[in-house]
Amino acid sequence: MNYPEKYRYTKEHEWVALEDGIATIGITHHAQSELGDIVYVDLPKPGASVEKGKTFGSVESVKAVSDIYAPVGGEVTEANDLLATKPEKLNEDPHGAAWLIRVRASNPEEFPHLMDAAEYQTYVGAES
Amino acid sequence: MVDFGGWDMPVQYTGIVDEHNTVRTAVGLFDVSHMGEIEIRGPEALKLVDYVSTNAASRLAVGQAHYSGLLYEHGGFVDDILVHKVAADSYFLCVNASNQEKDFEHIRAHNKFDCEVDFASPRYAQIAIQGPKALEVLSRLTSIDLAAIRYYWFVDGFVSGFNVRVARTGYTGEDGFEIYVTPGQAVNLWGQLIEAGAPFGIKPCGLGARNTLRLEAAMSLYGHEIGASITPFDAGLGWIVKMDKGDFIGRDALVKQKEKGRTRALAGFEMKGRGIARDGYEVFPDGFNAGWVTSGSPAPTLGKNIGLCFLPADRAKVGEKIGILIRNQTVEAEIAPTPFYRRPK
Numbered sequence: 001m002n003y004p005e006k007y008r009y010t011k012e013h014e015w016v017a018l019e020d021g022i023a024t025i026g027i028t029h030h031a032q033s034e035l036g037d038i039v040y041v042d043l044p045k046p047g048a049s050v051e052k053g054k055t056f057g058s059v060e061s062v063k064a065v066s067d068i069y070a071p072v073g074g075e076v077t078e079a080n081d082l083l084a085t086k087p088e089k090l091n092e093d094p095h096g097a098a099w100l101i102r103v104r105a106s107n108p109e110e111f112p113h114l115m116d117a118a119e120y121q122t123y124v125g126a127e128s
Numbered sequence: 129m130v131d132f133g134g135w136d137m138p139v140q141y142t143g144i145v146d147e148h149n150t151v152r153t154a155v156g157l158f159d160v161s162h163m164g165e166i167e168i169r170g171p172e173a174l175k176l177v178d179y180v181s182t183n184a185a186s187r188l189a190v191g192q193a194h195y196s197g198l199l200y201e202h203g204g205f206v207d208d209i210l211v212h213k214v215a216a217d218s219y220f221l222c223v224n225a226s227n228q229e230k231d232f233e234h235i236r237a238h239n240k241f242d243c244e245v246d247f248a249s250p251r252y253a254q255i256a257i258q259g260p261k262a263l264e265v266l267s268r269l270t271s272i273d274l275a276a277i278r279y280y281w282f283v284d285g286f287v288s289g290f291n292v293r294v295a296r297t298g299y300t301g302e303d304g305f306e307i308y309v310t311p312g313q314a315v316n317l318w319g320q321l322i323e324a325g326a327p328f329g330i331k332p333c334g335l336g337a338r339n340t341l342r343l344e345a346a347m348s349l350y351g352h353e354i355g356a357s358i359t360p361f362d363a364g365l366g367w368i369v370k371m372d373k374g375d376f377i378g379r380d381a382l383v384k385q386k387e388k389g390r391t392r393a394l395a396g397f398e399m400k401g402r403g404i405a406r407d408g409y410e411v412f413p414d415g416f417n418a419g420w421v422t423s424g425s426p427a428p429t430l431g432k433n434i435g436l437c438f439l440p441a442d443r444a445k446v447g448e449k450i451g452i453l454i455r456n457q458t459v460e461a462e463i464a465p466t467p468f469y470r471r472p473k
Binding site: 037058060062064065 | 139143145146336339402403404425426455
């Protein structure tokens with residue numbers, strides 16, 4: 001799997017992309033693959049605030065439910081509506097169309113401290 | 129891979145839903161070698177089997193099997209098992225992986241009939257082939273007349289030249305067979321089954337699909353629907369208890385429970401609100417906490433979220449509304465008839 005170079009990654013298997021102070025957050029290919037068939041995605045509404053390292057939503061697959069943790073903190077500007085009706089998109093395109101939320105990052109300087117693509121690839125192992 | 133009672137087992141190969149649907153519409157292959165086997169032999173083997181288990185082994189013919197329970201004196205489950213009558217003086221028990229040592233010790237401790245109780249697990253691997261095409265696939269590898277094996281009967285014979293035991297049993301709600309084979313031959317047999325099944329779309333299936341399939345069929349799973357604090361009557365398994373067969377371990381406790389009536393009962397439910405009830409979630413029949421979910425999952429064949437739960441016995445009625453606490457929110461569900469899925473005849 002190729003993990004996008006411009007994203008940063010967490011140990012809890014979220015990715016984050018930062019552009020003009022807006023952080024787009026998703027879960028990684030590795031995460032969706034471990035979860036299997038995803039059936040529900042619970043996300044906060046625009047205006048909610050998320051705290052770095054704290055859970056902001058959950059992803060539920062046939063076998064289990066998993067919390068999602070915010071890689072950066074800030075105010076939610078957008079939640080991906082696609083996932084309310086088509087949660088399976090998260091299995092198909094976790095790094096693209098199936099992003100989860102966008103956040104106005106309160107501390108964009110946190111971004112470089114996360115893992116880069118190569119570090120994440122090493123973290124999850126070569127097979128993923 | 130997950131650790132399952134000391135076994136490294138795949139939860140999924142191609143995906144739980146894909147594997148589940150493959151078993152419902154075609155054929156799937158499960159490596160269930162983790163299951164335990166115990167053999168009981170001797171002139172009084174029947175007496176020992178009848179004494180330690182709830183079903184009436186005396187009603188089995190040679191070549192026949194049935195579902196049964198091993199109970200403690202207090203009426204709770206040591207394990208749920210399959211009993212196969214191999215010969216008048218020989219019985220073959222298939223037991224849960226995580227309980228096999230406990231079961232063996234339990235049976236041995238009550239062996240007042242001087243039987244040989246043999247911990248046979250190391251001698252058997254087990255492969256389950258399940259689905260509407262199971263018979264057709266398996267028949268390509270054997271001259272055994274598979275169609276002549278009735279549901280819950282078995283034969284010993286050759287598959288791919290290997291001497292195996294083929295039972296028409298399963299844990300999926302579909303037709304199919306469970307094959308007991310020598311561990312050294314299991315990998316080869318698995319490969320041959322995959323090859324023979326290729327034209328039928330056979331797929332390897334993991335623990336995940338095994339769970340969704342058995343849940344749709346409302347079959348119990350030890351540690352969920354049954355356990356040491358749950359009696360067969362609680363779990364809706366009165367049909368595996370033959371009170372008239374004579375004494376057996378747990379009988380006295382069950383007699384008492386029958387007189388008093390059961391206080392709780394296992395029931396199936398369908399989610400009405402959004403959410404999936406998972407095992408251990410609290411159940412609120414009337415706004416008060418009086419039960420728990422034993423298993424819950426999306427049901428791929430039904431397109432619903434389903435589960436099993438314990439409730440006060442008087443509330444376990446089809447159509448009854450219940451609330452289930454899902455991550456701090458009470459979500460509506462309704463008691464539903466079980467099994468949720470029944471295969472077309």
